[in-house]
Amino acid sequence: MSSADLAQSIGRELPYLRRYARALTGSQTAGDNYAAATLEAILTDRSVIEGESDMRIGLFRTFHAIWQSSGQPVENSLGDSREARAQAHLRGLTPNSREALLLKTIEELRYDQIARVMQIEQPEAEELIQIALNEMGRAIRGKVMIIEDETIIAMDLKGIVQTMGHEVTGVARTHTAAVELGAAKRPDLILADIQLADGSSGIDAVNDLMGTLGDVPVIFITAFPERLLTGDRPEPAFLISKPYSEEQVRSAVSQAMFFASTEGMDA
CATH class of the missing domain: 3.40.50.2300 (Response regulator)
Incomplete structure (x- = not known):
């Protein structure tokens, strides 16, 4: 794929990645920072999305690799802000469950696609979504x-x-x-x-x-x-x-x- 074709393909999916990142972090600024880091990773090494025929899945998969490695969904400088308090609460949820739920309900990905994005097995993706529904519904x-x-x-x-x-x-x-x-x-x-x-x-x-x-x-x-x-x-x-x-x-x-x-x- 040429650089121009790659840019056009990513451009079509970028609004949805930004939507997902905002929902995940609860902040437009933090979400956009993660989306920008995803684009930088792809520009640095195009191999991170190679082998995936669906650009949205490749883009989201790259995002998740960065998200998982960062360990902090919102900047530490938030102090006692609303987002910081919420993130402290979120860290009490089962790891990866909320991500899987957002991918399923907001982005409407299939279970097999969610598994590819999160690089897990499909049964685990299905289980994580059910866990998230149970935990967040009680919260x-x-x-x-x-x-x-x-x-x-x-x-x-x-x-x-x-x-x-x-x-x-x-x-x-x-x-x-x-x-x-x-x-x-x-x-x-x-x-x-x-x-x-x-x-x-x-x-x-x-x-x-x-x-x-x-x-x-x-x-x-x-x-x-x-x-x-x-x-x-x-x-x-x-x-x-x-x-x-x-x-x-x-x-x-x-x-x-x-x-x-x-x-x-x-x-």
Whole structure:
């Protein structure tokens, strides 16, 4: 493969690697640093992706080699920040289980692909995913706000969140309603669509909420993921494409809760 073809092939998969890295670290900066290190490794030695016909798998496999060797998912300089506290909690989980779960639910890789990425056997990949679901499902309970203008989808999301043991603070269908709801009852997590009922933007609603609520984790669930995978502005750690599966929502909610402040939440 020529250098130009390699660059084009990697470019097509890079937004998804960045999405995965952000979800894994809970930080756009830390995630992008790992993605950049992955690209540097490939530029230094192209053999790290040779022998893999699927560029996404080769790219993710290279990332995982770096991730496993680093030993620290977020910079030590974080001190007592939200991400540092969350990472301390995450280190109590079974090693590699959360990585396998993210690859399955957020990136929608097959079990055999996950095994290739993580360089393990397929039965081990399947076991790790089940372990992660069990461990993270028991971990944290909190308050979730839903911003969604389609009633059926909003009720579906509400049902999934409630069966996980979380409290739903309410459902907002417009920008104005979202800001009012957030002010009335502070959520620990926000689930948001991009396009709202009155033509307003869910992204703008979330940005306004961040101005008053501070650093609250956000999961965007949208039919237009490309609008948030540009790298031109702050991006959410969790981004799920419509149509979504219940497994995807449960996984993202469980993991995003790790990056929420534990204040006012039951562990």
